Amino acid sequence: MQRLSQVDLSAFNTLHLRAIARQFVQVDTRQQLLEQLPLLNDTSEPLLVLGGGSNVIFTADVEGLCLRINTRGIRSERIDNQRVRVTAEAGEPWHAFVSHCLDQGWYGLENLALIPGTVGAAPIQNIGAYGVEVKQSIHQLEVWDRAQGELRVLSNAQCLFGYRDSLFKGEQRDRYLIVSVTFDLATQFIPQLAYAGLANALAGCHAQGGCSARQVFGTVVRIRQQKLPDPAQLANAGSFFKNPVIAASQFEQLRRAYPAIVGYPDAAGVKLAAGWLIDQAGWKGRRQGSVGVHAEQALVLVNYGAATGQQLLQFAGEIQADIQTRFGVGLEVEPRIV
DSSP states (O other): OOOEEEEEOGGGSTTOOOOEEEEEEEEOSHHHHHHHGGGGOOTTSOEEEESSOSSEEOOSOEEEEEEEEOOOOEEEEEOSSSEEEEEEETTSBHHHHHHHHHHHTOBSOGGGTTOOSBTTTHHHHTOEETTEEGGGTEEEEEEEETTTTEEEEEETGGGOOBTTBOTTSGGGTTTEEEEEEEEEEESSOOOOOOSHHHHHHTHHHHHTTOOOHHHHHHHHHHHHHHHSOOTTTSEEEEEOBOOOEEOHHHHHHHHHHOTTOOEEEETTEEEEOHHHHHHHTTOTTOEETTEEEOSSOTTEEEEOSSOOHHHHHHHHHHHHHHHHHHHSOOOOBOSEEO
8 A cells, every 4th residue: 555646536436537636545454544544634634535436526636635445344243133233344335235235134225236336435425215215224333533533433313314415525524534334234124115116116026925135136226227327338426416305385386387297205395306307308318528418317417438527517507507497496416526
């Protein structure tokens, strides 16, 4: 392990955006990470922590240190006859971790299959799909507190999870570095089929006496592969915009004008399908130079080869302005902008 200078980060982000890190360190083991942590206490020095690079938009070079976490390791302890506590190092690839849990008979994460990124990045975004959010399974996080210069354990409640949100975004974004994540998982499988699209896709096996965890996992993988482009084949960062939440009264007004509008009940009102709004406005499949909206999934913006982060954000801004004008709804960019 060594600190490198002037490293091109194109290969370390799934949008393949070019940015130069003034300093770059990759840690491959927990021990290497622990050795680096005391060196990160100077909060005046810019620090960018990078995992799989699937939720970041580079718009400029990285002036400080880019720390890429590639640590591995999974350990478990049985809580009782129905639950197991599983701890994974932050650098574990998320999808492989979900698959490993199924192999071991640990359940609760199968709806989150094929989401790109790492275990350590999952809580930051509170990743979610098909009716499940990762916060539902997280017990605690082990973090390095740069302000205090110490390892700490944060409970689920202390992480302040929300829709695609957590303590680790906003004002506290640069204070904590996630070292490992501990999950409470079930040892008896109960399918989570509240999401209608997934339930419909599994109707056959459900009618035959029930679906296995592997069937749910496989179906989620198949649906995602059909709807979402593989970043290895076409550069993208997955869902580019959050699904906006609006007041129920506004939703009723929109539904009168657009009877087919897609919305789901939410504690704060109604959650709209951002992809439907973008598709309805005619953006799906539209291309502008090297950036564009994917032809099959309107929520995904892609880099066709030579785009810059600035060009991508300019294109996204045009979409946001159009949706605001047409529907009176604001769209928020989901990936982190650097």
